[in-house]
Amino acid sequence: MTDRLPVAVIGAGMSGIACARVLHHHKIPFQIIDRGRVVGGRMASRTIRDSGTAFDGHITDIGASYFTVQDPQFGLIVNSWIESGVARAWTDTFHVATPTGISGVRAGTMRYSATQGLRSILEHQVQGLPEHSVKPSTEVTSLSVTDGMVLVDNEKFGAAALCLPEPQAKKFVDENLIDIHNTLDEISWDAVIAVTSVFETEQLPQFDGVFVNEHPVLTWIANDGHRRGNNDPVVVAHVHPDLAALHLLEPSAVIPTVIDSLLPLLGLMKHPQWSSAMRWTYAKPTSARADLCFFDEEVGLGLAGDSWAGGPKVEAAWLSGHALGQQISQWWQK
Numbered sequence: 350m351t352d353r354l355p356v357a358v359i360g361a362g363m364s365g366i367a368c369a370r371v372l373h374h375h376k377i378p379f380q381i382i383d384r385g386r387v388v389g390g391r392m393a394s395r396t397i398r399d400s401g402t403a404f405d406g407h408i409t410d411i412g413a414s415y416f417t418v419q420d421p422q423f424g425l426i427v428n429s430w431i432e433s434g435v436a437r438a439w440t441d442t443f444h445v446a447t448p449t450g451i452s453g454v455r456a457g458t459m460r461y462s463a464t465q466g467l468r469s470i471l472e473h474q475v476q477g478l479p480e481h482s483v484k485p486s487t488e489v490t491s492l493s494v495t496d497g498m499v500l501v502d503n504e505k506f507g508a509a510a511l512c513l514p515e516p517q518a519k520k521f522v523d524e525n526l527i528d529i530h531n532t533l534d535e536i537s538w539d540a541v542i543a544v545t546s547v548f549e550t551e552q553l554p555q556f557d558g559v560f561v562n563e564h565p566v567l568t569w570i571a572n573d574g575h576r577r578g579n580n581d582p583v584v585v586a587h588v589h590p591d592l593a594a595l596h597l598l599e600p601s602a603v604i605p606t607v608i609d610s611l612l613p614l615l616g617l618m619k620h621p622q623w624s625s626a627m628r629w630t631y632a633k634p635t636s637a638r639a640d641l642c643f644f645d646e647e648v649g650l651g652l653a654g655d656s657w658a659g660g661p662k663v664e665a666a667w668l669s670g671h672a673l674g675q676q677i678s679q680w681w682q683k
């Protein structure tokens with residue numbers, strides 16, 4: 350084991366950053382690598398710009414909608430985010446709809462959001478790490494194991510934590526790592542397209558979110574103004590995975606179909622002033638393991654993310670990344 354080389358953490362989403370924070374706690378050197386310009390992964394927030402509406406500057410959640418808390422350890426860290434003003438308790442009540450319209454209201458567990466968008470939580474998490482912990486805009490294209498080292502695009506590491514959707518990891522992991530590939534092949538993933546729309550101020554009915562059941566176009570509608578806490582008339586609708594899969598090459602082509610479904614469901618007469626589509630080819634695993642993560646001590650390679658820890662959600666990603674960080678730390682200290 351080459352225990353002086355750093356650990357490569359591939360992915361700066363919730364699981365990768367949770368993993369890195371544990372490594373940092375144990376004083377283990379690491380480098381987070383992400384192909385994105387900024388941290389966040391699927392906890393993605395985008396600022397509306399050049400919309401021609403009065404709501405340029407509104408920060409929209411275009412990936413995960415909210416998160417929930419069950420695990421007490423995750424609850425502790427969420428409380429710290431709330432205390433520092435990053436996260437907020439949003440709502441415990443959503444509407445429910447069928448293709449014919451809103452059919453009721455369902456109260457449930459508390460859903461949490463972030464005043465500056467969910468991505469800001471991960472920016473906050475990174476602030477506790479050393480400077481330059483994250484190498485952005487760097488797409489990993491190859492990963493292999495040789496002489497007890499992990500080579501990530503020919504850079505040497507002592508171990509690697511793959512904290513990203515399996516189909517994305519499969520693209521760069523050496524085919525000779527058969528056990529890793531077999532694990533990466535276990536679960537399939539659904540696509541989602543998130544369509545953000547800005548309406549006229551006075552138009553929106555009072556709702557936080559709508560679970561849309563048995564609808565061929567929509568699965569979920571979020572009132573992003575309520576989620577943000579500023580009441581801006583911004584709505585994010587998620588497209589059914591089967592329809593999303595047909596529009597991955599040109600996501601904006603699905604916008605008219607989404608609006609045609611959205612207007613009657615929300616009882617709106619006027620079309621939005623502006624809409625935009627975001628594609629998630631690997632939005633959610635179709636199932637998830639109960640195991641927290643995977644770590645192969647022989648080769649120093651681990652897997653974490655929301656296809657572990659009961660996924661597919663933000664809390665599972667945190668639990669999984671945190672557990673992988675602990676496993677790598679124990680292995681490192683042997």
Ligand SMILES: Cc1cc2nc3c(=O)[nH]c(=O)nc-3n(C[C@H](O)[C@H](O)[C@H](O)COP(=O)(O)OP(=O)(O)OC[C@H]3O[C@@H](n4cnc5c(N)ncnc54)[C@H](O)[C@@H]3O)c2cc1C
Pocket residue numbers: 359360361362363364365382383384385388389390391392411412413414415416417487488489490512513514517518521541543587629631632633653654655661662663664666
């Ligand atoms: C549309 C949508 C709605 C959702 N709604 C909810 C919800 O309401 N509640 C909830 O709890 N969860 C929700 N989720 C799921 C939640 O977003 C995820 O569970 C969580 O964010 C996963 O974090 P992660 O770190 O495992 O993966 P990701 O956030 O996907 O992080 C992986 C990172 O790896 C990077 N990467 C990929 N390939 C490479 C490469 N080759 N080289 C370098 N970097 C690479 C990516 O840029 C990304 O930053 C939703 C997800 C989507 C997409």
